[in-house]
Amino acid sequence: MNEQLKQIYETMKEKGFKLTPARKYMLEIFVNSDYRLLDASQIYDLIRKKNKKINFSTIYRNLEILTDSEIIEKITFNEETKYKLREQGSPHHLMICTLCHQTIPLPFCPFGELETYIKNDTDFLPTNHHVEIYGYCKKCRQQQN
Ligand SMILES: [Zn+2]
Numbered sequence: 001m002n003e004q005l006k007q008i009y010e011t012m013k014e015k016g017f018k019l020t021p022a023r024k025y026m027l028e029i030f031v032n033s034d035y036r037l038l039d040a041s042q043i044y045d046l047i048r049k050k051n052k053k054i055n056f057s058t059i060y061r062n063l064e065i066l067t068d069s070e071i072i073e074k075i076t077f078n079e080e081t082k083y084k085l086r087e088q089g090s091p092h093h094l095m096i097c098t099l100c101h102q103t104i105p106l107p108f109c110p111f112g113e114l115e116t117y118i119k120n121d122t123d124f125l126p127t128n129h130h131v132e133i134y135g136y137c138k139k140c141r142q143q144q145n
């Protein structure tokens, strides 16, 4: 079994979540999708190839559970809700390819200084921020040439 998948299964168990067949299939799909954004119906189509008995509401409910357990994350992209595997313990900003929906984490957060400035020089106390960078990944750029 894939090492990353094994680790995720462990994390699930540590957090007290049961590894139901639906969850196993879903996690496998997320690991194999390599941090690409997927919507619920894409996940549904992929799962149906493996197990015809799993219905859409099971998938939808489990997407919520996996999001709550911080195994995957939810991103709104083109006004649609999409999901991807969450990088454990790494920066929270993403570069998103608008062609293939591949996501790449920013290696660091560039907004630390800005938050310090806001805290010190304005009446506002920042607690969180949310930034996504959109563009074209290397593979898509090469394909376009
Ligand atoms: Zn791309």
Ligand SMILES: [Zn+2]
Pocket (backbone or CB within 6 Å): 092, 093, 109, 110, 111, 129
């Ligand atoms: Zn940040």
